[in-house]
Amino acid sequence: MTTSPAPRIPEAVHRRRWAILGVLMLSLLIVVLDNSILNVAIKTIATPAPTGLGATQSEIEWAINSYTLVFAGLLFTAGLIGDRLGRKKVLLGGLVVFGAGSALAAESGSPGQLIAYRAVMALGAAFVMPATLAVLMNVFERSEQPKAIGIWAGGVGLAIAIGPITGGALLDHFWWGSVFLINVPIVLVALALMVWLVPDSRDPKPGRLDPVGVVLSVLGLVLLVYGIIKGGELADFTDAKVLATIIAGVVVLVGFVVYEKRSDHPSLDVTYFRNKVFSAAMAAIALVFFALMGVTFFGVFYTQSVRGYSPLESGLLMLPLAAAQMIFAPRARLLVDRFGNRTTTTAGMLLIAATLAAFAGFEADTPIWLLEVVFFLMGTGMAHIMTPTSVVIMQALPREKAGSASALSNTFRQVGGALGIAVLGSVLATSYRNGIEGRLGALPPVLRDTAGESIEATLGVAEKLGPRGQALVTPAYDAFLHAMHVTALWGTAVALIGAVVVAVFLPGRTPAAEAGEREPELVGTGD
Numbered sequence: 218m219t220t221s222p223a224p225r226i227p228e229a230v231h232r233r234r235w236a237i238l239g240v241l242m243l244s245l246l247i248v249v250l251d252n253s254i255l256n257v258a259i260k261t262i263a264t265p266a267p268t269g270l271g272a273t274q275s276e277i278e279w280a281i282n283s284y285t286l287v288f289a290g291l292l293f294t295a296g297l298i299g300d301r302l303g304r305k306k307v308l309l310g311g312l313v314v315f316g317a318g319s320a321l322a323a324e325s326g327s328p329g330q331l332i333a334y335r336a337v338m339a340l341g342a343a344f345v346m347p348a349t350l351a352v353l354m355n356v357f358e359r360s361e362q363p364k365a366i367g368i369w370a371g372g373v374g375l376a377i378a379i380g381p382i383t384g385g386a387l388l389d390h391f392w393w394g395s396v397f398l399i400n401v402p403i404v405l406v407a408l409a410l411m412v413w414l415v416p417d418s419r420d421p422k423p424g425r426l427d428p429v430g431v432v433l434s435v436l437g438l439v440l441l442v443y444g445i446i447k448g449g450e451l452a453d454f455t456d457a458k459v460l461a462t463i464i465a466g467v468v469v470l471v472g473f474v475v476y477e478k479r480s481d482h483p484s485l486d487v488t489y490f491r492n493k494v495f496s497a498a499m500a501a502i503a504l505v506f507f508a509l510m511g512v513t514f515f516g517v518f519y520t521q522s523v524r525g526y527s528p529l530e531s532g533l534l535m536l537p538l539a540a541a542q543m544i545f546a547p548r549a550r551l552l553v554d555r556f557g558n559r560t561t562t563t564a565g566m567l568l569i570a571a572t573l574a575a576f577a578g579f580e581a582d583t584p585i586w587l588l589e590v591v592f593f594l595m596g597t598g599m600a601h602i603m604t605p606t607s608v609v610i611m612q613a614l615p616r617e618k619a620g621s622a623s624a625l626s627n628t629f630r631q632v633g634g635a636l637g638i639a640v641l642g643s644v645l646a647t648s649y650r651n652g653i654e655g656r657l658g659a660l661p662p663v664l665r666d667t668a669g670e671s672i673e674a675t676l677g678v679a680e681k682l683g684p685r686g687q688a689l690v691t692p693a694y695d696a697f698l699h700a701m702h703v704t705a706l707w708g709t710a711v712a713l714i715g716a717v718v719v720a721v722f723l724p725g726r727t728p729a730a731e732a733g734e735r736e737p738e739l740v741g742t743g744d
């Protein structure tokens with residue numbers, strides 16, 4: 218006869234644990250919502266004033282990556298500060314900064330201002346994201362954690378659904394800045410509920426802060442991503458400045474790892490990665506977001522620029538992806554119980570690879586229902602990757618280190634996404650420029666350079682030229698579709714690498730799960 222372990226959660230907290238989870242998901246919602254809203258607004262922001270800011274493709278990439286890089290670079294420290302000062306305090310402070318950054322971003326007068334205010338938003342978000350998972354791990358007993366994490370992951374799917382639809386509806390009726398201003402009322406509601414419901418928790422033995430490590434990680438990532446984006450903008454990765462910046466970024470990141478390994482208070486404890494299962498789960502998260510974020514970037518231009526859908530219609534097209542995540546993320550643990558982490562996650566990665574490969578066959582007249590099927594399957598694959606890997610990561614470390622585990626998980630997701638946008642965005646830009654350059658010879662040199670930056674830039678120049686510019690429209694569509702096909706195949710290759718990693722290193726079915734299947738045979742055999 219086995220006795221269940223004594224509960225470690227106070228009864229008062231245990232009773233309201235699901236309400237607390239709801240508040241945590243609302244906080245998570247605005248952080249994820251922001252990026253999913255921005256994805257729909259990319260084309261509008263790229264449109265010249267007064268409709269948008271006239272941002273170039275590289276400026277759009279930086280508007281996305283200034284958020285993800287600051288977010289990723291500060292997550293280590295944010296997790297430690299939450300462990301030290303209390304997760305509730307950090308959540309409240311992070312939400313206030315995020316709300317202020319959102320209000321400022323809404324009033325941006327130039328692409329440069331938008332990039333800067335997005336970085337402020339990321340500063341706040343960096344303190345929100347890890348704290349939500351850390352609080353979750355401290356209000357649920359271990360037996361309920363997989364279910365709670367599944368629901369938490371489903372919240373990401375909800376944000377993916379709400380974001381594009383909300384963004385599209387706002388852009389149909391208001392100016393582009395409304396996609397950021399919408400965050401402010403959500404922040405105010407989340408703050409009130411959090412003060413009322415969420416308990417505080419902290420690590421009894423928190424680590425020391427590591428400012429040198431934070432500076433090295435952010436500097437290294439910024440240099441690396443800047444070099445990659447610049448190479449795509451110039452369509453020349455052999456340019457001396459591009460190579461020097463990329464190499465400098467790699468050198469600084471190597472220095473960061475060496476420093477963290479020798480430090481007695483590292484923000485990134487590299488000893489965690491001696492555990493092959495932990496490392497494989499981290500790699501899976503990074504690789505899937507590398508592929509997905511890069512593809513999402515060109516997906517907006519495909520649906521709006523090539524297919525002619527409005528921002529709201531484009532947002533509605535994303536519903537199947539979000540619906541699949543909401544349906545399957547909370548249930549993915551059932552497949553893990555039956556088939557194990559390795560089989561479930563490998564199947565998810567292979568499904569992601571197949572959906573990315575499907576984009577390589579999409580044309581301007583592909584039936585839209587095929588895109589919807591692909592989005593649904595993409596969301597299904599993502600749900601069966603995120604839930605199992607999140608559980609593996611969060612349970613690999615002690616409960617009191619929940620903030621650090623959450624920070625690591627989200628850091629790898631953000632870095633993977635940032636590099637995906639940078640690398641696959643640069644592949645898209647390079648392929649597009651190479652495909653359109655031959656049709657721009659009749660343009661003046663200044664316009665020729667501008668028109669080659671992106672499909673939006675080409676169509677903008679064509680519109681200014683009037684009837685003379687109509688000859689550029691069809692070549693722009695053709696060049697973009699070719700560039701999209703090339704980029705999708707790159708994303709497919711990355712997802713296949715992820716499938717190999719998880720197939721080799723993630724565990725199969727656990728002995729406990731196998732014993733659980735045999736347990737019914739023992740019922741009634743004796744007392």
